Every structure is written in C-alpha cells, then in structure tokens.
Amino acid sequence: MTTVTIPRLLLLAALTLNANLALAQNRTCSKDDYQACKTCPQLSRVVDMKDPEYGDYFHGAEWNPMYAAFVHNCQALGTKLIHAGADPLNGGSFGSMILTVASKWPHNNKKINEEWAALLFTAGARLTQTLKNDPLNYDETPSTATILERESSWYKPDYPQIIELFRQ
Secondary structure, three states: OOOOOHHHHHHHHHHHHHHHHHHHHOOOOEOOEHHHOOOHHHHHHHOOOOOOOOOEEEOOEEEOHHHHHHHOOOHHHHHHHHHOOOOOOEOEEOOEHHHHHOOOOOOOOHHHHHHHHHHHHHOOOOOOOEOOOOOOOOOOOOEHHHHHHHOOOOOOOOOHHHHHHOOO
C-alpha cells in the first residue's frame, strides 16, 4: 500500500492545475464553444445563421449565439440572429435572455443592458412566453415569469426596471 504524503498531494494538485490550465488555453472559438470566443468578429465567424439557436446549457446559462453576443456586447450580431430566426427570449441565465439583461454581469453597465432589453422587447420577448428549455428541472417548460415567481426567495434582478419593461 502506498502512503500519500503532503508533498505528493501538493505535487498532484499542481500537476492537475497545470493540465487544466493547458486545456483551457487550447480552447478554440467554435460553434461548440462560444465561451472561447473573445471578440464580436470571432463570434460572428462561427455562428451558423441557419441554426441561430444552437448551444448548450453550461454552468447556469444557456450558451447559444444570442447569449454569447450579449456577453461580448455584439448588438449587430444580436439583430442578425433575430432576423435569422433566433428567439429573442432564449439564452443566458436560467435560459432566459430577459433575466440575463436584468443582471449586471458581465457589463455592469445599465445603458448596455437597456439597449439589449430594447432589442429583445422589440423582437417580441415577453415575461409570459414559454422558454424552449427547462433549465431548472421544473418538469415543465417554464416562462420567465414562472422562474421569477418560483425563485423569488433568492433571485433579485440587478435592474428590476428592465424586468418591468417585459411585463407589457
């Protein structure tokens, strides 16, 4: 039986960290990894306009082209996605772009979020519309209003006035 010592554990931890950093650095901006994209032109090159909602739910967010465009503040790409058929409601936190634009992250800039909210609202996003996915496993596909109601004990939007816009 091999005894694991503190120095061996530290070495193993360091090797694991280095391996994970190396993997993270080798990520490539692609349709399968929008998170690796760093700029609007990069993101625009990999988005498939024939499938404008393609993406995966990862770490509490639906990473689709609309959400990636929001993260990088690529409003022109967001408009193109909507014209290509992307649903302005789906993507981002809890799978809802409304909740996404009502949060400070990643811009911490209310003006940017209001511009995105206007884009989504103009394209028809509303609180009562049903989301395409069930990110919180409600055993039903909820609306943003349902998520707000059910998660109200802990979720508070940073910009509640943006939420109000979508109640109309």
